[in-house]
Amino acid sequence: MIRIMDKKDINMDKITSLCKRRGFIFQSSEIYGGINGFWDYGPLGAELKKNLKEFWWRRNVHERDDMVGMDGSIIMNRAVWKASGHEETFSDPMVDCRVCKARHRDDQLPEKDGAKYCPGCGSRDLTEPRAFNLMFKSHAGPIDSEDNLVYLRPETAQAMFVQFRNVLDTSRKKLPFGIAQIGKAFRNEINPRNYTFRSREFEQMEIEYFCRAEDGMRLTDEWLETRLRFYEDIGIPRERIHIVEIPDESRAFYSKKTYDLEYEFPFGVSELEGIAYRTDYDLSRHIEHSGKPLEYFDETTREKFVPHVVEPSVGVDRTVLALICEAYDEEEVGEEGKKEVRTVLRFHPRMAPVKCAIFPLMKNNEQIVALARKIQVTLRPHMMTAYDEAGAIGRRYRRQDEIGTPFCVTVDFDSIGESGPEKKDTVTLRHRDSMQQERIHVSELRARLLDAIL
Numbered sequence: 001m002i003r004i005m006d007k008k009d010i011n012m013d014k015i016t017s018l019c020k021r022r023g024f025i026f027q028s029s030e031i032y033g034g035i036n037g038f039w040d041y042g043p044l045g046a047e048l049k050k051n052l053k054e055f056w057w058r059r060n061v062h063e064r065d066d067m068v069g070m071d072g073s074i075i076m077n078r079a080v081w082k083a084s085g086h087e088e089t090f091s092d093p094m095v096d097c098r099v100c101k102a103r104h105r106d107d108q109l110p111e112k113d114g115a116k117y118c119p120g121c122g123s124r125d126l127t128e129p130r131a132f133n134l135m136f137k138s139h140a141g142p143i144d145s146e147d148n149l150v151y152l153r154p155e156t157a158q159a160m161f162v163q164f165r166n167v168l169d170t171s172r173k174k175l176p177f178g179i180a181q182i183g184k185a186f187r188n189e190i191n192p193r194n195y196t197f198r199s200r201e202f203e204q205m206e207i208e209y210f211c212r213a214e215d216g217m218r219l220t221d222e223w224l225e226t227r228l229r230f231y232e233d234i235g236i237p238r239e240r241i242h243i244v245e246i247p248d249e250s251r252a253f254y255s256k257k258t259y260d261l262e263y264e265f266p267f268g269v270s271e272l273e274g275i276a277y278r279t280d281y282d283l284s285r286h287i288e289h290s291g292k293p294l295e296y297f298d299e300t301t302r303e304k305f306v307p308h309v310v311e312p313s314v315g316v317d318r319t320v321l322a323l324i325c326e327a328y329d330e331e332e333v334g335e336e337g338k339k340e341v342r343t344v345l346r347f348h349p350r351m352a353p354v355k356c357a358i359f360p361l362m363k364n365n366e367q368i369v370a371l372a373r374k375i376q377v378t379l380r381p382h383m384m385t386a387y388d389e390a391g392a393i394g395r396r397y398r399r400q401d402e403i404g405t406p407f408c409v410t411v412d413f414d415s416i417g418e419s420g421p422e423k424k425d426t427v428t429l430r431h432r433d434s435m436q437q438e439r440i441h442v443s444e445l446r447a448r449l450l451d452a453i454l
């Protein structure tokens, strides 16, 4: 990837301002003052997110024989969360400031001279930390009673454990095999922060890869490599991912190995994904609590055992944010005396929200407009396109650069045969990163673009 701007000069103000200005991300309920920890994706953000999820699904489900997908419900029987341990332990330590009444996460409080203080008013008069469960509560049905209490799922993973038997029986997979799922998760974070990075509603892309105990450690390392390759394939080079192996004392007691994959966000290096070898903890807990047989029977060896699991789990929203931060660039263009700053999102073409913009050179020339529209009609079933006829071509290019469109096609007088038959039905294809233009026949366009975006 070409990068002109130094990474350290990219700050969150530039990112949030571009996202708002061009319709990637908006504050949820903005006209009513917003709501902390919730975000809406605008037209371009929705495309970017969809491209990411579709590519993750393609790589992890369609292109593998050992994986299947599922789509579980957000609300499940409360017993699931008792068995998983979430009801008892899925909490953060919370403190209240006795002066300004603000609530904070104890482990995120700033410290001075060895004492923690309130980041809002500076007071050191804080309550003792107490556990705050992060699961959102609701009631299923018309009666608000304890019997009807339900939770919005804080992770998608549990559906894949509790449906293990059904998926195994219906897919007839043999170990090792995995289940993949993409879906919303909800956590009542005490302090949502860093834009979409820590939200109260977010999406996860999770895999539960079931295996024999003796393969768990090796498969964890294989998944690490697979996931690093995935990041490269969406335009985040592996050098930009920090791999942190979680030491014994910090890992969950049931995990034998865990990697955190962190990205260098402008606000600091922070977690993008976790890859955890969770042993047989989850299935064993559900066997114990439900009393149902979730064991695997190996027909060759006639053994029955509880499979172990490796879990690569990543947030969609965090990856979208990383994609935008990674793609953001500014460069000076133009001749001496007429220099201007070009803001460009250098998305990998397969992630770019709009793949190709089509410009008729003159909006009032019927033949040019007809050909431009015809090109758009042929590309539309295969990719997201844009049509722009307003303003000078240079300005139209800048608008597309700013949203990361990798290709622009201009239909001009040559395209309609005004300079002779040899250039008829050719257009200029302009490349976002190099700004180079080439002349290409309309009939070659679709294949050229599909090659680049698949």
Ligand code: GAP
Pocket: 154, 155, 156, 157, 187, 189, 196, 197, 198, 199, 200, 201, 202, 203, 204, 206, 271, 272, 273, 274, 311, 313, 314, 315, 316, 317, 318
């Ligand atoms: N099933 C395992 C699990 O949920 P996690 O580390 O709590 O593990 C996995 O979450 C991923 O989900 C994180 O690496 C992150 O990308 C994303 N995630 C977690 N909490 C989030 C939040 N509040 N806002 C946005 N993304 C979040």
